[in-house]
Amino acid sequence: MDMKLKLPYETEVSCSKCNLLKKCMPTGLNHNELTRIDSLVSQRIRVKRGNDLFRFNNGSQALYIIRTGYFKTVISTNDGRDQVLGFHMSGDSIGLAGELSDLYSCRVTALEDSTVCIVPFSNVEQIANSINGLHSHIRHLYSIEINRENSVMLFLGSMNSEERVATFLLKLSSTQEEHGFSPHNLNLKMSRYDIASYLGLKHETVSRTLAKFIKSKLINLNLRELKIINRVALTSLSIDKHH
Amino acid sequence: MDMKLKLPYETEVSCSKCNLLKKCMPTGLNHNELTRIDSLVSQRIRVKRGNDLFRFNNGSQALYIIRTGYFKTVISTNDGRDQVLGFHMSGDSIGLAGELSDLYSCRVTALEDSTVCIVPFSNVEQIANSINGLHSHIRHLYSIEINRENSVMLFLGSMNSEERVATFLLKLSSTQEEHGFSPHNLNLKMSRYDIASYLGLKHETVSRTLAKFIKSKLINLNLRELKIINRVALTSLSIDKHH
């Protein structure tokens, strides 16, 4: 199950040369600090599609930063219920929850072949004081995560199925755009089941809602290739009636 | 609206003499460190029931630690929809989300007269390096919050109304117990509307579900005085079938 493959892999790069650096570390580091950054990362691993990026239940206490690929995080109860908590792509940090409650188990599954940098908090602790803004950067990562979860709670708690799906698609689209991809053509990495779980719906409802969007010419959809063709209408369906 | 009342108030105490210290700061501080802790708190304020503990949208960047009282956090969209994100009592930290997204506005409302200590992160930044474990303690606070939100997403995403209400009551009960109160007699500080919003239900549904619980002798209820009389049955209704 735990199919972390050790290096080497072709994309092995130091942090200081990584093009994700500005997303994953504080900005404005001087040369001195930059050279220290590399020592934060204890490991760079590959995770193959369908496999879990495991977090040992206690004490792991590391930040997992996605270099390439796509993940979902899933919480499950001991009576077997699952809930997808989120999707994550390159530049995102996961593992912030740290020590987990004993009530639930949480796993992080690769939805495509991925590479991940592991930053143990103990390393952060050791050198953070000598790197300007690293602590507040970590805090920033946390607050991003909390804000993300807040908006998930919002749609889980108060939106109907159309609003949920529309919001989901728009969010996906803007994330794509931030990563330099087209905001109109989405390549869904997750199954309808994953989407359904994430949105608190059943997969049939997701299918039907997407079908409705197709019929009313808001989107085109072929398998997992989705094209947004009427963003305005989609936005007016979603909860955030802005831009 | 922003009814923070300045000191003095009778419960004015230094951190080092505060009985919440072990909950709100790292444990095992030496005397030297203890004396520094007080300088973390920039202000201790009162918030009267019904008033908001405001957070200025950007840059506030402070930790609000509840000394006494009870709060709810609410997110609202610009189209007027509200979602209660959580309830908080003494010892809890709020404001971890820090800078908020521009999409939603978030407020923290006192459900009873309360007192709050304000710890600006800038103060933390200044002295954290000289206090052992403060940084990791702050991280711990974040991870508590994230875990809390995860479990909210779980019931918002996958539970029916009975499970939601049962889980809610049991969670309330165990929180009470942790604070040294009876786990059987709950004094609900929040309205049915608040509960409903939190649980992603309508207030009528909350009422009816509670009525069902009363009829089947799981609880007694009079206004906001709630007594758990069949905890086992309640637990078997809730999602976590453990202890």
Next chain:
DNA sequence: CGCACGGTTGACCTGTATCAAGCCGGGTGG
């Protein structure tokens, strides 16, 4: 004292779940 708001309960309606059947595409083994 009275009013407004929180809460309960009933009757009815609807959105989403549930159950079921069938399709398609990709991966596997013969």
Next chain:
DNA sequence: CCACCCGGCTTGATACAGGTCAACCGTGCG
């Protein structure tokens, strides 16, 4: 290379949980 199968997905028919609308009551605040 083809056939098969399985899992992901769609679509339809039906059921029901929870939402909606409405009336009413109690209580606590002004």
